[in-house]
Amino acid sequence: MQRVTDKSSYRPEKAFLDLGGDFHDVVAPAAFPAHRLRYRNQRAAAEVGLEGLTDAAWVGHFGRFEPLPGSLPLALALRYHGHQFRTYNPELGDGRGFLFAQLRDGAGRLMDLGTKGSGRTPWSRFGDGRLTLKGAVREILATEMLEALGVTTSRTFSVIETGEALERGDEPSPTRSAVLVRLSHSHVRYGSFQRLAALQMPEAMTRLVDYALREIARTEPGPDPVATLMAYAVEGAARMVAQWHVAGFVHGVLNTDNMNISGESFDYGPWRFLPAWDSGFTAAYFDQFGLYAFGRQAEAVHWNLVELAKALRLIAPADSLVPALQRWPELMGAAVRRQAMWRLGLKRADAAAEEALVRALEVGMGESGIQPDAAWFAFRGGRVPDGLHPAFAALADLLPGFEPAPGALDHPYWADRGPETMLIDEVEALWAPIAGGDDWSRLDRKIEAVRRMGSALADVGDD
Incomplete structure (x- = not known):
């Protein structure tokens, strides 16, 4: 049919x-x-x-x-x-x-x-x-x-x-x-390559690399296809982790089978958004040692990338894969700055100034205990709210040196009393009427509100 x-x-x-x-x-x-x-x-x-x-x-x-x-x-x-x-x-x-x-x-x-x-x-x-x-x-x-x-x-x-x-x-x-x-x-997944390495299947590995470059990366393989794919994976992973960082998101289970070669975040089991800026916050109750805590996500994903490189050694020399891995700190820093400026609705500036601004915001969130979404919302477009917590004094001193991006505050969302959030108590509250009375209306309204926030953020480019 x-x-x-x-x-x-x-x-x-x-x-x-x-x-x-x-x-x-x-x-x-x-x-x-x-x-x-x-x-x-x-x-x-x-x-x-x-x-x-x-x-x-x-x-x-x-x-x-x-x-x-x-x-x-x-x-x-x-x-x-x-x-x-x-x-x-x-x-x-x-x-x-x-x-x-x-x-x-x-x-x-x-x-x-x-x-x-x-x-x-x-x-x-x-x-x-x-x-x-x-x-x-x-x-x-x-x-x-x-x-x-x-x-x-x-x-x-x-x-x-x-x-x-x-x-x-x-x-x-x-x-x-x-x-x-x-x-x-x-x-x-990274684990797709690991399996081929473990089973010693070089021809299949070559086919998978070619498929990933052609259909996922959509890039020319160049003289060294495996190194090209490794560079693509590292760049995508750095972007993804930086986006999590600025979103205040904790994935929960960063195993290599949960890592997509495309650099897409996926496979959501235990996850949380930060109730406070806390590097030790974990999402999974079974992560007893904090291996995948908020502040360790970059380390965890880099570890996974090293394991991907080990798998790719089946068909490529190790020294051709190392340069991509060595770019991790540089790529992470640049990606965090870019994403933070986008979420703040500010024009790009030089790297040192952006880094100082982001650091001041993070210190302020950590010392004040404010919920991170509220902080990003409060300082949108360079605004300095009334009743500023002393922990944000350094941020307030830096903000006049930045220009708001065109349209940064034009969307009606920015006049709301506060931001949309997705904390665990809210998630449970959205589930309760579904479980208790098969009432989906509250969930529908939340999705609509979240998409409205997305429209407000998307109104400004990240040039």
Whole structure:
């Protein structure tokens, strides 16, 4: 049955199949007892020509997983390894998801539609392959907030409640179930390369490098393709971590299987936004030693990049990969300054002045205890609020040396009493009416408010 109604912008692909059978297992989606559409991301759907689907067609594709015309004919559970809390695990792979479809967006980029909670696969081990509805709602909120705050992230594309009762040890059970679809530029992980190195598969590694350069980086391989890919990965990771830093976001689980070669933030399990500027704040209750604490995210991702480089040594000399890794401090510093100036709505200045400004803001947030979103909001466009906490005195002295970016305060959002936030208490409060009375209105209003904030931030460029 033909279900895609807008063929003008719908451009299906199946490029992943060009890699061959070494990278995936064909799997059958779970058959669910119910399909209740809870969230469809029309903004994301428009980017890949799927906004014209009826709700029935949407459920057919993203709840029953009827293949999209011209795209992947079968669901593919991807194979990978990874370091989990720095312990190598060769028993990974897509355990409750699969690559469902590939399409081109309006810019010609190859985009993946991947699932979460779509059933067991050969890599499920002892899991049931399912996702809780609460987990799906949390992923909606994480991706919407991160996108609004200028973070390069996967987007939650669809959530369908599936009518099963799931047993979970870390939340009240039985609990409701859902299947989620995410849209992202890639599902190729650092762990995808690690697996090929561990299994000594140089030809497959070469194919994956070529695929990543052609379809993800969209760059010429140059005389040394592996070094080109390494440089791309380092640059993307530095941008991503800097965006998290300025957003006050803690990912929670920065294992190598959660690192996308595209430099996109994705795979949201335990996550938090900072209630206060605290380098030791962690998101995961099981991160008992703070390995992935807020202030250690840059270190953790750099460690992961080193492991990626070790894997790539299967087909490239180590000395060709080191220069990219050595650029990490420089790239991180530049990316943090750029993102901070964008969020503050200030014109770019010289690096030393920007660094001093960002440092003064961070010191002020740390010493005052103010919630970080409130601080970024208060100083937007160079404003100095009344009743300034003494911890921000140095920042107030520096701000007159910067010019507001054109339109920095034009959006009505900047006249609000305070910023939109996404703290854990709010997340729980948004879930409560869904759990208690199947009332989704509060969640809908929050998404609308977060997107309004995103529009206010996007009104100003980051030149």
